[in-house]
Amino acid sequence: MIELSWSGLRVPAIAVELGCRQKTVHCWLHRFNRLGLQGLDDLGGQGRKRRITEQERSRIISLVKTVPPGRLRWEATGNCGPSTSQGRLSGRWIPRPPQRVRQGSKWAAHR
Template identity: 60%
Template sequence: MRARIVEPSRAGRQVPAIADEVGCSRKTVRRRLHRFNRSGLEGLEDLGGQGGKRRITEAERSRIIALVKQVPPGRLEVQPGGDLWAAAESGPAA
C-alpha cells in the first residue's frame, strides 16, 4: 500500500483520489506522504507501539465480556406464556 500512495502522488494525483484508489482515509494518505517526505523510504515503515497499553489483563477482559452477556439482576423478562419474571428480584431494576 505504501508504494501505491507515493507513486500516484509523485505523478500529480490528489490526496482524495489516492485515498479512494487505495481504500484508506485521506488522513492516512497525508500522514504517509509527510513521513515519506521527511524520512524517505524509512518513513514508510510501520511504526510499532502506537496504541496505548492495556489497563486490564486478558482474564479481566474475558470476565467483563461474560458479565455483559448476562441478563442484569432485577431486569424483567417476558416468559413464553406472557408472564413477567425477574432473574433476581432482590437486585436493582435495570
C-alpha cells in the first residue's frame, strides 16, 4: 500500500489494486505518515478483555487435567476402584435419585 502510494497512485487506484475500501487505504496511509514503520504494526488491546487473570486460567486448566475426587478410574493393576488421596477415600458418593416417568396424568417410578 505504501509502495503503491510512493509510486504515485492515488487512493482510489490503490483500493482497486488491493481489493479493499478507500477508507482502509486512507487509515493505513495516515497511520504510516503519523507513526512511520511502527504505524504498520497491529495495535494491541483490540477485542474483548479477558474476564479472568492468567493465573486463574492456569489454575482452571490444571484442575481440568486432574481426576476429580471420588471418581472411579482404572489402576495400574487393572482393578477399578475409587480415587484415593493418601490411603483415604476423597470426595463423597451421592446416589442418583430414582427416575420417574409420566404415565398418563401421574408420575410413576421407572421400571
